[in-house]
Amino acid sequence: MFIKKKINWEKTTFWFVFATLVLSTGFSLVNVITAPSKPVLGEEFVKLRSDYVLMLIQCIMGMIIMFLPSIIERKWRINIPGFMHIVFVFFLYAAIYLGEVRSFYYKIPHWDTVLHTFSGAMIGALGFSIVKLLNDSEKVQINLSPLxxxxxxxxxxxxxxxxxxIYEFAFDKLLGLNMQKFAHEDGSPMVGRAALADTMKDLIVDSLGALATSITGFISLKFKKGWLEKFEVTRSRKVSM
Structure with a gap:
């Protein structure tokens, strides 16, 4: 009798994104070697070596960060919900592969803004989960108000x-990259207020995303709605021998 196996979406998503970043790393490495270091006069716009260096760094960092949740789970004996893990991995896919490798930051209007808003909301949910974890701890006796x-x-x-x-600014300064998007895709720098606008916009939408999660979480805790349960990190139960 044929038994259909249920797909493990958490693992499937993880390895799909990881494979995508591995291939993108190889693609970036080849172009770091072959791409021109400076624009060639009279030729159409092409990506420079610094663009591929940024792409390479982002892909390598992304692959390392992907293993962070499992490391945290083992080290601190906690369980990260599968839904939260999938959302985290998809965010890396959208930010690194689609954003940097496929140039969605330049091709899709407000792509960076959407990602920053989403990350603010996601990190806000993580903040709620951390406090709830402390509230439920036997070692740390605290009882904090929803506010x-x-x-x-x-x-x-x-x-x-x-x-x-700060991380983006530091890497831009040290390696001559464009993580903060202070320059256009063709390398021409923004000036004055336009150069500052991207960083300030990122911080503002981070705040709005976090504010939306904070209000949602406050109502959920105050009236016991359970709206953020899919994002709640819990302690692993000790298995008795």
């Missing part, structure tokens, strides 16, 4: 967003 939890989640998301902008 304080919402404020922490909002502040946590803002802090991560600010650290991300």
């Amino acid at each position: 304080f939890v919402a404020a922490f989640a909002f502040s946590f998301a803002l802090a991560i967003g600010a650290l991300w902008e």
Whole structure:
């Protein structure tokens, strides 16, 4: 009798995105070697070596970060929900492969804005989960109000967003990249307020995404709605021998 196996979407999504980043890493590495370092006068716009260096760094960092949830689960003995893991992996796919490799940041209007808004909301949900984990801990005896939890989640998301902008600025400065998108796709730099606008827009939409999650989480905790349960990190149960 033929038994149809249920697809493990968490593992399928993980390895699909990982394979995509591996192939993109190889593609980027080849072009780092072959692409011109400076624009050639009289020729149509082509990506430069620095563009592929950025692509290569993003792909390598993405592959490393993909294993972060499983490392955290083993080290701190916690369970990260499958839904949250899938959302995290798809976010990396949208940001790195679609955004950098397929140039969606330039081809699709507001692609970066959508991702930053989503990341603010996602990190805000993670902030809620961290506080709930502490509330449920036997070692840490605390009982925080829904308003304080919402404020922490909002502040946590803002802090991560600010650290991300610092990371992008540092790599742009050290390696001559364009992570903060202070230059157009053809390499021509933005000037004045236009150069600042992208970073400020990222921080603003991070805040809006985090605020939306914080308000949702506050209502959920206050009235016991359970709206963020799919994002809740829980402690692993010890298996008795």
